[in-house]
Amino acid sequence: MNRTQIIETINNFLIEDIEVAPEALKENAFLKEDLGIDSLDFVDIVVVVEQNFGFKIKPEEMAKVKTLLQFYDYIEGKLKANN
Amino acid sequence: MGIYSCIGTNLEEVRESLFTGKSGIGIDPKRTEYGYRSPLTGIVPQPDLREALNRRQRICLPEEGEYAYMATEEALKDAGIGMDYLEKHETGILYGNDSSSKAVIESHETCLEKKDTTLMGSRAIFQSMNSTVTMNLSTIYKLRGINFTISAACASGSHSIGLGAMFIRLGLQDMIVCGGAQETNYLSMASFDGLSAFSIRIDEPQKASRPFDKGRDGLVPSGGAATVILEEYEHAVKRGARIYAEVVGYGFSSNGVHISQPSNEGSALAMTRALQDANLKPSDIDYINAHATSTVLGDSYEAMAIDEVFGMHRTPVSSTKGMTGHECWMAGSSEVVYTLIMMQNSFMAPNINLEEPDDFSKKMNIIAKTTDKKLGICLSNSFGFGGTNSALILKKL
Numbered sequence: 001m002n003r004t005q006i007i008e009t010i011n012n013f014l015i016e017d018i019e020v021a022p023e024a025l026k027e028n029a030f031l032k033e034d035l036g037i038d039s040l041d042f043v044d045i046v047v048v049v050e051q052n053f054g055f056k057i058k059p060e061e062m063a064k065v066k067t068l069l070q071f072y073d074y075i076e077g078k079l080k081a082n083n
Numbered sequence: 084m085g086i087y088s089c090i091g092t093n094l095e096e097v098r099e100s101l102f103t104g105k106s107g108i109g110i111d112p113k114r115t116e117y118g119y120r121s122p123l124t125g126i127v128p129q130p131d132l133r134e135a136l137n138r139r140q141r142i143c144l145p146e147e148g149e150y151a152y153m154a155t156e157e158a159l160k161d162a163g164i165g166m167d168y169l170e171k172h173e174t175g176i177l178y179g180n181d182s183s184s185k186a187v188i189e190s191h192e193t194c195l196e197k198k199d200t201t202l203m204g205s206r207a208i209f210q211s212m213n214s215t216v217t218m219n220l221s222t223i224y225k226l227r228g229i230n231f232t233i234s235a236a237c238a239s240g241s242h243s244i245g246l247g248a249m250f251i252r253l254g255l256q257d258m259i260v261c262g263g264a265q266e267t268n269y270l271s272m273a274s275f276d277g278l279s280a281f282s283i284r285i286d287e288p289q290k291a292s293r294p295f296d297k298g299r300d301g302l303v304p305s306g307g308a309a310t311v312i313l314e315e316y317e318h319a320v321k322r323g324a325r326i327y328a329e330v331v332g333y334g335f336s337s338n339g340v341h342i343s344q345p346s347n348e349g350s351a352l353a354m355t356r357a358l359q360d361a362n363l364k365p366s367d368i369d370y371i372n373a374h375a376t377s378t379v380l381g382d383s384y385e386a387m388a389i390d391e392v393f394g395m396h397r398t399p400v401s402s403t404k405g406m407t408g409h410e411c412w413m414a415g416s417s418e419v420v421y422t423l424i425m426m427q428n429s430f431m432a433p434n435i436n437l438e439e440p441d442d443f444s445k446k447m448n449i450i451a452k453t454t455d456k457k458l459g460i461c462l463s464n465s466f467g468f469g470g471t472n473s474a475l476i477l478k479k480l
Contacts, residue, residue, distance in 0.1 A: 019138040040139065043205040050202060 001053075006076050013048040027069040035068070049075065055082055084327065085157030086420045087150045088307035088413075089125030089267075090406050093157055098424050101432040102453055106289035106406050108303050113269040114276070121281035123291050125305025125408040127267050136223065143209035144219050145183045147264035147412075150308035151216045152223065155260060158310035159224075162324055164258075166225070175228030175256045177247045178216045178310075179239025179263030181412040184271040186210035216264045216308075228256050234412075236467025237374075239263050240309065241415025245333035245473055247313040257318045263416035265306030272304045278343070280378060292409075293436035294375035294402035295382050295444035302376040305408030309417035327423045328477040331460070332361030338470025345381050345466055350374075350388035353472035357462060358392075361476045365393045367460050368476070370431050370450075372422045374464040375402035376409045379441075385464065386443035394446060401450040405435035415465035415473060426458040426479045 001009070014020040020035050031037045037045070046057045055078060065074050084094065089107025091097035100107070107125050114122040130153050132141050144152060159165070164174075190207040194200055209215060214232040221230045229250055233243045240263020247261040275281070282301040284291035293299040319326050334357030338349035358365060371389060375382045382402075389400060403421045404410075410417050425432055430453055437444075437451045458479065465473045 040205040043201060044142075046201050047204045050197075056199065056201070 001079060003072070003076055006079065007072050009052050010072060010075060013052060017048050018044060025068065027067070029068045030066055031068065031071065053079060084161055084312070084420050084423055085154040085310045086307070086417060087127070087130070087153040088309070088407060088410065088417055089127045089305050092128060092153065094161070094424065097421070098428060100406060101403065101421055101424060102428070102430060104406060104433045104435045104453060106292070106435065107305065108288045108291055108408050110285065110288055111269055117269050117273065119269070119273060119276045120279060121276060121283045121285070121301070123282055123285065123288055123303045124267060124272070125303065125307070125410065127305070127307045140219070140223050142206040145186045145210040145215055145266065146268055147180060147183065147266040147306065147308065148210070148216050148219045150306065151178065151220060151262065151264040151310065154262060154308040154310040155220055155224070158260070158312050162312040163322070164312065169224050169226065172258065173228045173256070174226050175250065175259040176217050176221050176226050176230050177233060177243045177250070177259055177261050178220065179233045179235065179243040179412050179416060180213055180216045181234040181236055181239050182266065182271060183211050183213060183215050185266060185268045188270050220260065226260070229259060235471045236469055237409065237411050238415050238465040238467035238471045238473040239412040240417065241419070241463065241465035241473035241475055242335065244311060244313065244330060244416060244419055244475055245335065248330040248333055251313055251315050258312065258314045260310060261313050261416065262308060262310035263413035264308035265411045265413035267306035275304060282377065290436050292377045292405050294373065294377045294404050294434055295386065295440055295449055296437045297439040297441040299377045299379065299382070302378050302404070303408035305410045306413060307410060307417065308413055309420045311416065311419060326480045328426060328479050330475060331478045332357035332363065332474070332476030334358070334360060334474040336472045338472070340470055343468055345384040346470060347384045347387035347391065349470055349472050350385055350464065350466060351391050353474040354388065354392050354462065354464065357474035357476045363460065363476065365398065366396045368393065368398050368462050369456070369458045370422070370425070370461045371398055371400045372418050372461065372463040373400050373402040374466045376404055381466070383441065383443045385466070386447055390446045397448040399431055399450050399454070399456070400447050401432055401434035403432055405437070415463070418463050418465070419475060419477065422461045422463050422477060426461060426477065429457045430455050431458070
């Protein structure tokens with residue numbers, strides 16, 4: 001899965017499963033403040049990441065992820081490391 | 084008031100069904116596949132809440148919570164209450180519910196497969212607790228008053244209204260959302276089916292629930308939700324609210340005998356206490372909405388109890404469960420709503436499928452066909468496993 005596909009997959013589940021407004025999905029958007037993702041939503045993001053990418057997010061790693069761009073980078077990095 | 088049930092998903096549809104004696108019973112093929120003895124159940128449509136609620140509100144609601152939301156929406160609108168009012172005035176919630184099986188079982192299955200509790204997702208805990216209805220509705224409607232769930236088996240919905248009336252009488256609350264909810268998914272009733280308590284009249288689903296009839300072979304499980312808005316009288320008058328009736332009597336008792344078998348003594352005590360609480364005589368009651376679920380033991384013990392308390396007055400009795408099936412945790416509140424609809428429209432709904440009363444039923448004045456009658460004071464019975472009994476008396480205003 002290349003970066004474009006990863007971004008498309010993440011954006012899709014943020015829109016479909018977490019119901020984030022599509023127009024809010026900008027790389028510099030903060031997950032909590034701009035996209036309105038709260039601590040309960042993060043649990044559901046763990047579930048959809050596992051379903052879409054086949055690995056489980058580590059909470060301590062995710063604590064450092066603040067923006068959407070950092071989230072794309074984190075997922076891409078984990079996929080590369082797993083391969 | 085508001086109602087979401089197998090005989091209609093709003094007050095008008097339910098009024099029509101009650102008047103015409105329409106059954107809401109059908110077949111759920113998943114039950115046969117799962118291993119049920121009987122696939123009969125009340126058929127309740129799933130509401131689509133995508134437009135009404137945001138994601139967090141929606142995903143934390145289990146099936147019975149969705150029904151409770153629909154019934155409460157209708158009840159609040161009927162009572163002229165909007166979000167503006169609820170944000171400015173302290174309102175409570177006391178709601179009956181005694182299971183949320185689907186959420187519990189599906190979360191367990193996820194964990195068995197994934198070996199990771201996080202992968203149950205954020206909704207699992209909020210959907211799976213018995214208090215799911217009150218925790219969800221109190222959040223959705225921003226309620227700030229009394230807030231808890233009543234789990235009292237098939238008397239849950241009735242006790243919620245009785246307790247609501249007590250809180251208001253004590254001057255502790257001006258307004259409380261009361262009611263009962265019941266899930267209908269195939270996971271929720273399997274263990275009850277395991278007791279062989281359900282009718283297997285599969286060829287004639289709409290004739291399967293036959294309260295007080297000699298030919299009955301068990302109850303038919305059902306569900307949905309019913310809500311009544313209880314309000315202190317002067318408060319309601321001042322607000323210019325539509326007032327259907329006053330809860331004038333609440334009687335309760337516990338049989339203290341057997342976990343599943345009813346008791347005529349316990350049932351009669353609840354009815355007698357409700358009359359005492361209302362300062363009324365048995366002859367004052369115009370109509371009794373019986374608990375009768377279409378089981379031999381339950382119907383017989385209730386018939387004995389009604390005969391003991393009301394026998395000489397030939398008080399009209401019907402069980403609406405012939406149409407609805409047994410709405411379990413919801414039944415005590417839905418049957419109050421059904422009774423209020425009858426009071427409002429001056430008729431007694433029929434005890435459908437009564438073809439030949441048994442020896443106990445013969446002694447009662449059972450209303451087998453829809454009958455026009457002005458109803459001033461009515462009594463509604465609810466009894467549950469563990470011997471919990473509740474009787475409510477409603478007086479038309």
